[in-house]
Amino acid sequence: MAESERLEMRGIVKRFPGVVANDGVDFTARAGEIHALLGENGAGKTTLMRVLYGIYQPDEGEIFLDGRAIQVRSPAEALALGIGMVHQHFRLVPTLSVEENVILGLREGLFGNLRRVRERLAAIARDYGLEVDPRAKVWELSVGEQQRVEILKALYRRVQILIMDEPTSVLTPQEVKQLFSTLRSLVEAGLTVIFITHKLDEVLEVSDRVTVLRKGKVVATLPTAEADKPSLARMMVGREVVFRLERGPAKLGEKLLEVRDLQALNDRGLPAIRGLSFELYGGEILGVAGVAGNGQKELVEVLTGLRKATKGRVLLFGKDLTNRSPKEIAAAGVAHIPEERLRRGLVPEMSVAENLVLKSYRDPPFARGPFLDQRVIISHAERAIAAYQIMTPSYNTPAKLLSGGNIQRLILARELSGQPRLIIAAHPTYGLDVGATEQIRGLLLRQRELGAGVLLISEDLEEILSLSDQILVLFAGQAMGLLEAEEAELEELGLLMAGAGRRRESSKG
Amino acid sequence: MGWETWLIGTISRALAYGTPLLLGTLGEIYAERSGVLNLGVEGMMVMGAFSAFATAYTTSNPWLGLLVAAAVGGAFSLVHAFVSITLRANQIVSGLALTMLGLGLAGVLGRGWEGKPLAAALPSITVAYLAKIPGLGPSLFVEQNALVYLAAGLAILLWFVLYKTRIGISIRAVGDDPATADAMGVNVFRTRYLCVLLGGVLAGLGGGYLSVAYRPAWTEGMTAGMGWIVIALTIFAFWNPLLGLVGAYFFGALYHLSYRLQPWTSPELLKTMPYVFAILVLALVARGTLKRRMSAPAALCEPYIRGEE
Numbered sequence: 001m002a003e004s005e006r007l008e009m010r011g012i013v014k015r016f017p018g019v020v021a022n023d024g025v026d027f028t029a030r031a032g033e034i035h036a037l038l039g040e041n042g043a044g045k046t047t048l049m050r051v052l053y054g055i056y057q058p059d060e061g062e063i064f065l066d067g068r069a070i071q072v073r074s075p076a077e078a079l080a081l082g083i084g085m086v087h088q089h090f091r092l093v094p095t096l097s098v099e100e101n102v103i104l105g106l107r108e109g110l111f112g113n114l115r116r117v118r119e120r121l122a123a124i125a126r127d128y129g130l131e132v133d134p135r136a137k138v139w140e141l142s143v144g145e146q147q148r149v150e151i152l153k154a155l156y157r158r159v160q161i162l163i164m165d166e167p168t169s170v171l172t173p174q175e176v177k178q179l180f181s182t183l184r185s186l187v188e189a190g191l192t193v194i195f196i197t198h199k200l201d202e203v204l205e206v207s208d209r210v211t212v213l214r215k216g217k218v219v220a221t222l223p224t225a226e227a228d229k230p231s232l233a234r235m236m237v238g239r240e241v242v243f244r245l246e247r248g249p250a251k252l253g254e255k256l257l258e259v260r261d262l263q264a265l266n267d268r269g270l271p272a273i274r275g276l277s278f279e280l281y282g283g284e285i286l287g288v289a290g291v292a293g294n295g296q297k298e299l300v301e302v303l304t305g306l307r308k309a310t311k312g313r314v315l316l317f318g319k320d321l322t323n324r325s326p327k328e329i330a331a332a333g334v335a336h337i338p339e340e341r342l343r344r345g346l347v348p349e350m351s352v353a354e355n356l357v358l359k360s361y362r363d364p365p366f367a368r369g370p371f372l373d374q375r376v377i378i379s380h381a382e383r384a385i386a387a388y389q390i391m392t393p394s395y396n397t398p399a400k401l402l403s404g405g406n407i408q409r410l411i412l413a414r415e416l417s418g419q420p421r422l423i424i425a426a427h428p429t430y431g432l433d434v435g436a437t438e439q440i441r442g443l444l445l446r447q448r449e450l451g452a453g454v455l456l457i458s459e460d461l462e463e464i465l466s467l468s469d470q471i472l473v474l475f476a477g478q479a480m481g482l483l484e485a486e487e488a489e490l491e492e493l494g495l496l497m498a499g500a501g502r503r504r505e506s507s508k509g
Numbered sequence: 510m511g512w513e514t515w516l517i518g519t520i521s522r523a524l525a526y527g528t529p530l531l532l533g534t535l536g537e538i539y540a541e542r543s544g545v546l547n548l549g550v551e552g553m554m555v556m557g558a559f560s561a562f563a564t565a566y567t568t569s570n571p572w573l574g575l576l577v578a579a580a581v582g583g584a585f586s587l588v589h590a591f592v593s594i595t596l597r598a599n600q601i602v603s604g605l606a607l608t609m610l611g612l613g614l615a616g617v618l619g620r621g622w623e624g625k626p627l628a629a630a631l632p633s634i635t636v637a638y639l640a641k642i643p644g645l646g647p648s649l650f651v652e653q654n655a656l657v658y659l660a661a662g663l664a665i666l667l668w669f670v671l672y673k674t675r676i677g678i679s680i681r682a683v684g685d686d687p688a689t690a691d692a693m694g695v696n697v698f699r700t701r702y703l704c705v706l707l708g709g710v711l712a713g714l715g716g717g718y719l720s721v722a723y724r725p726a727w728t729e730g731m732t733a734g735m736g737w738i739v740i741a742l743t744i745f746a747f748w749n750p751l752l753g754l755v756g757a758y759f760f761g762a763l764y765h766l767s768y769r770l771q772p773w774t775s776p777e778l779l780k781t782m783p784y785v786f787a788i789l790v791l792a793l794v795a796r797g798t799l800k801r802r803m804s805a806p807a808a809l810c811e812p813y814i815r816g817e818e
């Protein structure tokens with residue numbers, strides 16, 4: 001195997017207003033290796049690779065490809081140089097077919113010669129285990145298949161360096177296995193794969209070398225064979241990692257939520273929740289684990305009144321509130337921390353102060369008859385900004401200008417202000433930095449101590465395991481099992497999430 | 510014998526009246542497929558009608574008239590393209606303004622031209638050999654205008670380009686997901702400009718057909734709401750040029766029938782049919798699996814700003 005460096009990035013500096021995302025980063029990658037780029041959210045992994053892919057221009061530093069200095073001014077130039085990237089959010093046109101997506105943007109003859117495209121695609125798919133129907137429309141494909149299309153797109157353009165940005169976050173454990181075997185066959189064929197991740201197990205399982213980034217700087221580059229989980233974790237976080245948060249035993253209160261034989265459809269009109277039953281008590285956190293697209297989104301929407309259940313019942317605080325309006329459900333004492341925080345959690349154009357009273361502006365003290373009492377609204381905002389450490393220039397700033405962590409703090413400040421009895425939190429820390437993540441987890445635990453029930457939907461298994469008292473695993477809209485978090489093993493969870501083996505333990509009542 | 514003549518007449522007139530609708534619709538399909546709604550069709554058509562008549566009258570050359578009509582329609586559409594693509598203004602407002610502008614301008618400019626007879630009208634042609642085909646021959650190939658065949662051929666060509674060529678893939682990608690198209694190296698702005706321009710050229714041509722072929726004369730407001738039928742037809746055709754062909758002739762027939770059936774039903778009622786159908790289509794594709802297959806381009810009416818997703 002060639003030991004020479006195919007790619008060398010030297011002293012890369014990339015600044016954004018108020019942040020240095022990459023601070024003198026040196027990074028190398030060889031032909032025929034999978035090189036993991038490990039770091040927490042915000043460590044600068046994706047920024048570094050976007051510099052390589054031509055999306056960002058570095059403020060300082062040089063890039064060498066096979067010993068030649070190169071400048072990458074756009075993704076098109078990167079592709080011409082043989083550098084491809086599969087983004088976390090796929091760049092696919094859902095209404096076009098697979099083959100149309102592959103040739104989109106190529107200059108290969110007026111008619112694109114779809115037959116030749118199909119033949120080459122089939123050959124590539126065969127060689128690397130990337131089977132997918134070339135004539136299927138992208139929206140008909142599963143997430144795993146869409147990812148294969150993205151890889152096919154890059155390979156069709158004959159890339160030599162393939163960057164994968166957190167490729168496993170949307171996959172089932174089985175799809176991850178298949179992806180890894182594809183990546184292995186790619187490097188056997190001489191390609192270079194750069195694998196961005198924050199998951200230690202994946203680094204150890206698939207990579208040849210690993211470079212750890214922390215706060216925009218390289219901590220170390222080492223052969224994976226010389227690394228182990230604790231040492232990598234220490235390098236990544238900069239301190240010993242406590243994998244389970246400190247928390248007292250659950251003090252179960254009364255039954256807050258009972259879901260009975262619930263059924264609901266997804267946006268395409270297909271069954272998304274298929275006969276789901278569970279219960280949630282005060283003083284406990286019930287984690288809902290599952291790969292994206294197994295009914296979590298629909299479950300949250302049904303529980304919060306945003307989607308109609310087609311069958312079954314939702315009992316909240318002993319009352320049947322199935323298919324009631326979001327307003328009624330919120331008024332009953334349900335707080336909702338939505339998945340798409342900017343789209344559903346607040347009104348981006350409205351100010352911080354206005355967003356903080358979005359649920360309560362109709363009632364005193366904020367409303368006086370038909371009028372709003374601005375003074376009360378402002379003093380309420382000032383208190384909330386201080387209490388929840390929302391970093392904002394003023395209460396008047398449009399919410400859309402806040403960072404992700406501060407947007408989430410704002411939403412929590414609003415949702416928790418009315419002393420909710422039940423909190424439905426969907427991916428509450430997704431995409432947040434370590435500080436905000438810890439604060440928000442702390443806030444959820446605090447609500448649990450206060451006797452509220454928390455339904456925690458998350459794809460982050462570490463989060464589920466460290467916060468939950470019980471874990472409900474969803475697969476294809478059904479409960480695969482209910483586990484005590486203390487006893488749950490990661491492997492077992494993974495199997496249940498993939499739909500393997502159905503079991504029920506420890507059900508209350 | 511009565512119903513046969515009746516049928517032949519209806520089909521023949523459906524083609525004649527459907528042709529300007531077809532031209533306008535093909536153009537609007539391309540504009541909308543690239544993500545730009547152009548409500549200025551009526552304005553572009555009426556400007557095309559006037560400029561074609563004025564040119565043909567002055568030069569005695571109807572073909573030159575059509576050429577000028579296409580150029581004027583194209584020039585008008587570029588105003589809309591500039592305002593909605595480059596300046597990213599509201600497409601609905603800009604398109605409506607274009608219709609108002611076109612109707613007003615054609616009215617003012619055309620004041621001295623009304624009532625003049627056009628000697629140099631586009632001649633109708635009879636394809637002698639094909640006209641003998643029993644049944645269809647007389648309705649399709651007797652006393653029809655060359656532009657009728659041109660428009661029909663164009664529908665097939667534009668369908669092929671949209672679905673079977675790289676250009677078509679780019680256009681559909683730009684209208685559905687401009688950010689992805691941009692990331693893949695498609696020039697979103699150029700694609701949209703060209704599609705809107707094509708829309709203007711074809712709308713102008715459709716207007717020109719009205720004043721130098723269909724009814725060789727100029728009267729103010731002679732497009733009589735055709736531009737709005739085009740908007741409805743574009744939806745009715747699910748943004749597909751071949752269905753546009755079917756729809757244009759169907760509405761052409763309805764238009765003709767609205768006079769023929771006058772003794773039994775009111776023509777106003779039949780003339781509302783295009784809009785009723787458009788609403789039905791919108792209702793049909795609003796839900797369910799049809800939504801993904803048949804619905805409007807996802808980025809219709811959305812200006813594209815690079816780096817904002």
